[in-house]
Amino acid sequence: MVKERAIPAPLVNPETEAFWAAAKDGKFLIKRCTACGKAHWYPRGVCPHCFSEKTEWVPASGRGTIYSVSVMKRAPEVYAVAYVTLEEGPTMMTNIVECDFDKVAIGDKVVVTWRPTKDDGPPYPQFKPA
Ligand SMILES: [Zn+2]
Numbered sequence: 001m002v003k004e005r006a007i008p009a010p011l012v013n014p015e016t017e018a019f020w021a022a023a024k025d026g027k028f029l030i031k032r033c034t035a036c037g038k039a040h041w042y043p044r045g046v047c048p049h050c051f052s053e054k055t056e057w058v059p060a061s062g063r064g065t066i067y068s069v070s071v072m073k074r075a076p077e078v079y080a081v082a083y084v085t086l087e088e089g090p091t092m093m094t095n096i097v098e099c100d101f102d103k104v105a106i107g108d109k110v111v112v113t114w115r116p117t118k119d120d121g122p123p124y125p126q127f128k129p130a
Contacts, residue, residue, distance in 0.1 A: 004097070005077045009121025018057050019043050020122040028112050028125055030060045030088060041090035061087045062112035063130060069108075071101045080104055084127050098128040 012020050022029045032039045035052035039060075046053055069082035080096040082104075096104050097113065109130040114123035 005079055007115055007117045007124045009117045009119045015045050016043050023122045026114060028060045028062045029057045031055045032058045039088040039090050041092045063087050064110055066106050066108045066110060067091055068106060069096060069104055084110055095126045097126045
């Protein structure tokens, strides 16, 4: 069994507060712009596509596809860092967990999984094979 790396509690700020509150209920939220209609990641108050401040929180499916992945096999605790493209469009940097590190690959379908964080912080989103 692979030892999981401990995750520090995320820093919560006014732009991300709603995200972490929903995370505690297992809900994965992303931001969508009501001016141009595009979703974005990471959550922020201004749309990175059109610079509108008209953004809203919307529930995401939690499903995505690995865009790129690197497995850190020489680390004390092996882990995979990846870019995952969400069904809603945005691509986010994350970790792939609960997977076979010898087989994880670009194009694999993945689904969000919530990992505990230190100091009773909100759970942290990572991805595992779908
Ligand atoms: Zn926009």
